[in-house]
Amino acid sequence: MNFSEPSSDAGRITVTHSRDGRVATVLIDRPRKLNALTLELLNDLYSELRTIDHSDAQVVLITTAGEKAFCVGADIAQFSCFRPAQMWRRWIREGHRVFSYLAQLRQPTIAVVDGIAVGGGLELALACDLRIGANTARLGLPETGLGTVPGWGGTERLTQVVGAARAKEMIFTRRQVPSATALDWGLLNAVSERSALADTVTEFIDRILEGAPAAVQVSKQLVDAAAAGAPSAILEALGSGFAAGTDDFAAGVTAFRNKTTPTFTGS
Known part of the structure; x- marks a missing residue:
């Protein structure tokens, strides 16, 4: 570049x-x-x-x-x-x-x-x-x-x-x-x-x-909200709940258990 x-x-x-x-x-x-x-x-x-x-x-x-x-x-x-x-x-x-x-x-x-x-x-x-x-x-x-x-x-x-x-x-x-x-x-x-x-x-x-796209983007929103004084205990629970329902979360957990590199699709 x-x-x-x-x-x-x-x-x-x-x-x-x-x-x-x-x-x-x-x-x-x-x-x-x-x-x-x-x-x-x-x-x-x-x-x-x-x-x-x-x-x-x-x-x-x-x-x-x-x-x-x-x-x-x-x-x-x-x-x-x-x-x-x-x-x-x-x-x-x-x-x-x-x-x-x-x-x-x-x-x-x-x-x-x-x-x-x-x-x-x-x-x-x-x-x-x-x-x-x-x-x-x-x-x-x-x-x-x-x-x-x-x-x-x-x-x-x-x-x-x-x-x-x-x-x-x-x-x-x-x-x-x-x-x-x-x-x-x-x-x-x-x-x-x-x-x-x-x-x-x-x-x-x-x-x-290398990170899961949705997880990276939600993490960005969580950090920005925290900087504005929002309570992390509430927002991180919501963010984690959202992430837990994604295909990327399942792929990440499976890869961790199998000691392989996950392939994230953004879904």
């Missing part, structure tokens, strides 16, 4: 997705603008996510084009034109709508962070379940330097991942956290040389795909 090759027409704004077996890859393709996000691009991203949501894909990758930046966040040329009421009614709400949809996908999602991820770009990565970065990655929320605040879930999701004190540090100081620090803080799940990034991502994908 090669996650960040720029397109032949790098000036256009596109969001596409492709399928490789059970893996869906979303590509934000605007490298000349460092994959800056516009309302049009967000709408295209939403459309692609809806298609994936209704597919049989089991893992979703969020990738971007170019070598310099994963995503630098909002397109300032568009962002700066919004009046206060427009900012409230449209810009912030649209970003939340799209990123919340991404966060709530039933499939596990992985952001492949190759280069700088700042502002809305970091918020995009935070909306994914896992983040795997090249050793050149740098992550930050610089909004206070523009006289504004993180607007697409950064204050909430960053705090959930790194804790309140580190989130405040990143927001107050606009510090761009290098990949090694991001890994230590849990902001990245893994870091590799850029040349080995695809292999590292593939290792994660392969391990996820």
Whole structure:
């Protein structure tokens, strides 16, 4: 896999997705603008996510084009034109709508962070379940330097991942956290040389795909519910009851008893 090759027409704004077996890859393709996000691009991203949501894909990758930046966040040329009421009614709400949809996908999602991820770009990565970065990655929320605040879930999701004190540090100081620090803080799940990034991502994908698809997806929902304060004793009972009725559960138990590798079908 090669996650960040720029397109032949790098000036256009596109969001596409492709399928490789059970893996869906979303590509934000605007490298000349460092994959800056516009309302049009967000709408295209939403459309692609809806298609994936209704597919049989089991893992979703969020990738971007170019070598310099994963995503630098909002397109300032568009962002700066919004009046206060427009900012409230449209810009912030649209970003939340799209990123919340991404966060709530039933499939596990992985952001492949190759280069700088700042502002809305970091918020995009935070909306994914896992983040795997090249050793050149740098992550930050610089909004206070523009006289504004993180607007697409950064204050909430960053705090959930790194804790309140580190989130405040990143927001107050606009510090761009290098990949090694991001890994230590849990902001990245893994870091590799850029040349080995695809292999590292593939290792994660392969391990996820070894699990029963429904069990993996229900586990994701349970973890997200727990993070929101839902009682695990109730939800895990419901999730376990559901899993116990699947063909994959029967296949897993049989394989365990026979000391063989189970074949899961997602049913």
